Amino acid sequence: MSYIAKCSFNECSCELITINPDHLNSGKQKVIKLSKSFFNKYKLFQKNHSKHESDQNKLMNFLITESFWDFDNIGVSRSIETLKLDETDELAEDFYISYLEKEYKILTASKYLICSECDRGPVGLILSIKEKDSEDPVLSKEICILSLESVFTD
Numbered sequence: 001m002s003y004i005a006k007c008s009f010n011e012c013s014c015e016l017i018t019i020n021p022d023h024l025n026s027g028k029q030k031v032i033k034l035s036k037s038f039f040n041k042y043k044l045f046q047k048n049h050s051k052h053e054s055d056q057n058k059l060m061n062f063l064i065t066e067s068f069w070d071f072d073n074i075g076v077s078r079s080i081e082t083l084k085l086d087e088t089d090e091l092a093e094d095f096y097i098s099y100l101e102k103e104y105k106i107l108t109a110s111k112y113l114i115c116s117e118c119d120r121g122p123v124g125l126i127l128s129i130k131e132k133d134s135e136d137p138v139l140s141k142e143i144c145i146l147s148l149e150s151v152f153t154d
């Protein structure tokens, strides 16, 4: 049974994407975990916000898709330069994801994903990623990640 991720803002409930177990099994869609510090770095919207949740090591679930065309309804922000992970910052943390049986390093987040109906969010990001052990700087690709802590799924 597939299920639908919906906008969690009041009186919206726009259907954002259909999460299909067949696609999860084939790797076309995948749920991954990234740390709360990644989530907070990009100030993603958290639907059940609790002041007591300050644990930066908590893992947050994200759905990866190859393209925003996989969404039923999604809005994309303009490119924002400040979303780049700052490589000169000594405190900068590297983030990795495994996808399609490879390990990727997140290079940059180029755009926010927002609800296409109510323009609220952000509920996800468009990321540029690169194979972890690849020396070739050109071999990067773009993916979308939808924060499952930002939307309703049922």
Ligand SMILES: [Zn+2]
Pocket (backbone or CB within 6 Å): 007, 008, 009, 012, 013, 014, 115, 116, 117, 118, 119, 120
């Ligand atoms: Zn909405």
